[in-house]
Amino acid sequence: MTLSRRSVLLKSLALGCTAAASPFVTPVSFASAPWDNRLVVILLRGGMDGLDVVRPVGDRDFARLRSGTGDNHAEQSVDLDGFFAAHPSVNSLMPLWSAEELGFVHAVSTPYRGKRSHFDGQDMLEAGTGQAVGSRLRNGWLNRLLQVVGVEDAQTAFALGHDNQIVLSGQAPYSRWSPDANLNVSPQTMALAKSIMSGDPMLASALEQAQELAMGELSGAVVPEIDENGRPVGREPGMNGSMDMQAARPKLDSSGHVALARYAGWQLSGSARIAAFSLNGWDTHRRQDVALPRSVTKLADILIALKEELGPIWDRTAVLAVTEFGRTVRLNGTKGTDHGTGGAMLFAGGALNGGRVVSDWPGLAERDLYEGRDLMPTRDLRAHAAWVIRDLFGLSVDDLERSVFPGLDMGPRSGLLI
Amino acid sequence: MRFDPELAEFRFGYGLSPTLPAPADARQMLQRLMLDDAAAERFVIPGFSSVLDRMQAINALRRKRRKSQSDKAAEDFxxxxxxxxxxxxxxxxxxxxATFARRAWTRDAFRERLVAFWANHFTVRGKGSVTPWAVTPYIESTIRPHLTGTFSDILKSAIKSPLMLQYLDQRSSRGPGSEAAQRMGGQAGLNENLARELLELHTLGVDGPYTQTDVRELAELLTGLTFHPSKGTRFNKKAVEPGFETVLGKRYGGDPGDMADIDAVLEDLAVHPATAKHIGRKLAVHFVSDTPSPDLVEALQQSFSETGGDLIALYETLLYHPSSWDPSAGNIRPPLDWVSAVIRALAVPPARLTPAKNDTFFNRLPEALARMGQPYEQPPGPDGWPEEDAGWLTPQALAARLQWAIGAPQLMGGDLPDPRVFVNTALGTRVHERLRFAAHAAETRADGIGLILVSPEFLRS
Incomplete structure (x- = not known):
């Protein structure tokens, strides 16, 4: 029976959006987060071609399947471990790879099969329930993680950007913000705005939060961040000669995706522990040799900006970049690839054990393919995410398999952590 | 609590216009609904058949590509x-x-609000190459002509419309025992999406008296209902699940199935007591308050039940009920309604409400709406935009409204009005002293206008 689902959903929708704006929630709570480690989830929307980003050049069928993309595969790829090689545009990340702060998981997917729709695939990726979800299920696995832990502070988790991130939606409070949503108004105008909204608690509370989240655009709007001993948290003392958060505020004049990463890094250096945002542009149906490097470069920019912004906290950070599905093993008629099944995920951060490609490789021979066209997924990507959450945040396997990813069998340790 | 022209414009329209008079009474509001649709005649929006034509064109190219397999055909496509x-x-x-122009330049704003209400009740989104941008023609053909009939009429129109059949996957649903499913050897089957939403969202409501079995049976009954770009909505006998189906204890269908079976179940669902309750409450929540008075909800439900879902009678009940005129703070206007009200209050000429080179106001409206939390024609799911105020008051969305309210009006063409005057033309008698002070104390005209537009008086209806 699903009859009561609607009311639960409505309730969670209201709470999810409003915890921040509700007059009954203290706008900024300084309660310390339940853990010290950080998790960043990047949703690669559009279906990243794992076979082109992390190329199984050691597979004897690969060259045959992927000849004719325009760039000469074998020669231009960046060797990773002898079997896998990275797309040339990953080059800027090789220092991270060498420092074992970047790795890949290959031949994984969500349980989504069959119709290869972006829409349904992303819903399943974000809902994390492993079942086809109705198009209106707005309850994601990161939110269930918050619920399990009992997080009450809306600033523990941030959904960044303008798109609706189902992965963080749900009953537990979280913050939504987009770094380009700054409040560029004069102090006088802000004071007047506060005055006219003062009789309307809902509006007044939302405005106050907006001012705080806008990161010190205005004097007095700086969010002071305090550690469990009541001391302000910031950069390493002396790093920029000041503990003033305004000084630590990242530059947001960079292009959208880097601004998102910097904002995420900035919040995670404070009291935030989880951030999620999207990077679009992976739906490379044509001229993949042109389209894919653009997106990979953006992803690389994001990781570099995150590391830079997080400073020493990078060592306690895990980044997971996941996509709704992989793409066909063969090129299509327009030098691109179509929607497929198995693909790759990327992991990064000082908290993870990088410098390797984790995979139970299925092979690319005709009989090894999924429905004769796609890379066969050999493991559920949720299992990898679940093990990372277990090791990073200390959740029990039971909570993960029942609540965060209901119905998931986590299987053996995935070993993404040291 | 009784009719008030100002409140009528705010609560049942898109706010005050500096040039158009507010309705004189509820009778006039209802009468205008029955008269010609002047706004639609003045600001024309094509019907959905134009969209079907384009779908046909793209399908023809797709077929050509598939047939020839040549690089040229693929490139052409x-x-x-x-x-x-x-x-x-x-x-x-x-x-x-055109939608904004209708809302800004009509004396019959209640009609526009009703169009939006029903369009949201029967939310659709497009898929593929053509329909993601085709929701407005859907509304024009499917919703707008049926505002004043019965709920049954508008329900049938919406459920059988091509975009709804596409959106809720009815188009790909086949009876498991149908000829089509047999031929495809288990590759095709039943899709319950439309059946479930039809019961849960469009008619009975989630608390309604139905079970999973009803959903399944209704899905089987709906098999055959589909559309083709060249023919519009049609009934495909090959997809029909053989036999009878029982929905809410009543038997429908039988062999051979036809469209009349589907009409029959829709007509029954349309007048079900749970539907009356669901629609009555939704109307009160939408127009009056997140927590409407129980007697208003009761009156609407009763009117719906007694008249078999006569919509004019329903609107009449709404407009004549004292609780509808409770002057205490109303709902937060969703961004689209709020932007419409801004355009109306500032009397932006229709010529500025269309894409034009270098028009940073109009061209950036979709982006602004997305920042405010309501990306244009991209609702989060088939349940449409949230009714709860809280859904619209995220900090970033409010920040976006404030930023837009200060920045956009000066780009709309024409001089900005004096905030000290505008506060009265835009808000009439509902201005609080704090706002009047702010309108005088603002540093610039633009700031003054912006503050008025984000005031609780203007944000709420």
Missing amino acids: LRERRKLVRQMRRDQLIWMG
């Missing part, structure tokens, strides 16, 4: 598709402008 998508995107903006 992609080029034409890109061209079509560009054209659809631009048309969507033109239609968005």
Whole structure:
């Protein structure tokens, strides 16, 4: 029976959006987060071609399947471990790879099969329930993680950007913000705005939060961040000669995706522990040799900006970049690839054990393919995410398999952590 | 608590216009609904058949590509598709402008609000190359002509419309025992999406008296209902699940199935007591308050039940009920309604409400709406935009409204009005002293106008 689902959903929708704006929630709570480690989830929307980003050049069928993309595969790829090689545009990340702060998981997917729709695939990726979800299920696995832990502070988790991130939606409070949503108004105008909204608690509370989240655009709007001993948290003392958060505020004049990463890094250096945002542009149906490097470069920019912004906290950070599905093993008629099944995920951060490609490789021979066209997924990507959450945040396997990813069998340790 | 022209414009329209008079009474509001649709005649939006034509064109190219397998056919297809998508995107903006113009320049704003209410009740989104941008023509053909009939009429129109059949996957649903499913050897089957939403969202409501078995049976009954770009909505006998289906204890269908079976179940669902309750409450929540008075909800439900879902009678009950005129703070206007009200209050000329080169106001409206939390024609799911105020008051969305309210009006063409005057033309008697002070104390005209537009008086209806 699903009859009561609607009311639960409505309730969670209201709470999810409003915890921040509700007059009954203290706008900024300084309660310390339940853990010290950080998790960043990047949703690669559009279906990243794992076979082109992390190329199984050691597979004897690969060259045959992927000849004719325009760039000469074998020669231009960046060797990773002898079997896998990275797309040339990953080059800027090789220092991270060498420092074992970047790795890949290959031949994984969500349980989504069959119709290869972006829409349904992303819903399943974000809902994390492993079942086809109705198009209106707005309850994601990161939110269930918050619920399990009992997080009450809306600033523990941030959904960044303008798109609706189902992965963080749900009953537990979280913050939504987009770094380009700054409040560029004069102090006088802000004071007047506060005055006219003062009789309307809902509006007044939302405005106050907006001012705080806008990161010190205005004097007095700086969010002071305090550690469990009541001391302000910031950069390493002396790093920029000041503990003033305004000084630590990242530059947001960079292009959208880097601004998102910097904002995420900035919040995670404070009291935030989880951030999620999207990077679009992976739906490379044509001229993949042109389209894919653009997106990979953006992803690389994001990781570099995150590391830079997080400073020493990078060592306690895990980044997971996941996509709704992989793409066909063969090129299509327009030098691109179509929607497929198995693909790759990327992991990064000082908290993870990088410098390797984790995979139970299925092979690319005709009989090894999924429905004769796609890379066969050999493991559920949720299992990898679940093990990372277990090791990073200390959740029990039971909570993960029942609540965060209901119905998931986590299987053996995935070993993404040291 | 009784009729008030100002409140009528705020609560049942898109706010005050500096040039158009507010309705004199509830009777006049209802009468205008029965008269010619002047706004639609003045600001034309094409019907959905124009969209079907474009779907046909793109399908023809797709067939050609498949047949010839040549690189040229593939290139042709992609080029034409890109061209079509560009054209659809631009048309969507033109239609968005026409929608704003209707809301800003009508004396019959209640009609526009009702169109939006029912369009949201029967939410659709497009898929593929053509329909993601085609929601406005759907509303024009499917919703707008049925505002004053019965709920049954508008329900049948919406459920059987091509875009709804596409959106909720009815088009790909086949009876497991149907000829089509047999032929495809288990590759095709039943899709319950439309059946479930029909019960849960469109008629009975989630608390309604139905079970999973009803959903399944209704899904089987709906098999055959589909559309074709060249023929519109049609009934495909080959997809029909053989035999009878029992929905809410009543038997429908039988062999051979036809459209009349589907009409029959829709007509029954349309007048079900749970539907009366669901629609009555939703109407009160939408127009009056997140927590409407129980006697208003009761009165609407009763009116619906007694008249078999006569919509004019329902609106009459709404407009004549004292609770509808409770002057205490109303709902937060969703961004689209709020922007419409801003355009109306500032009397932006229709000529500015269309895409134009270098028009940073109009061209950036979709982006602004997305920042405010209501990306144009992209609701989060088939349940449409949230009714709860809280859904609209995220900090970033409010920040976006404030930023837009200060920045956009000066780009709309024409001089900005004096905030000290505008506060009265835009808000009439509902101005609080704090706001009057702010309108005088603002540093610049733009700041003053912006503050008035984000005041609780203007944000709420």
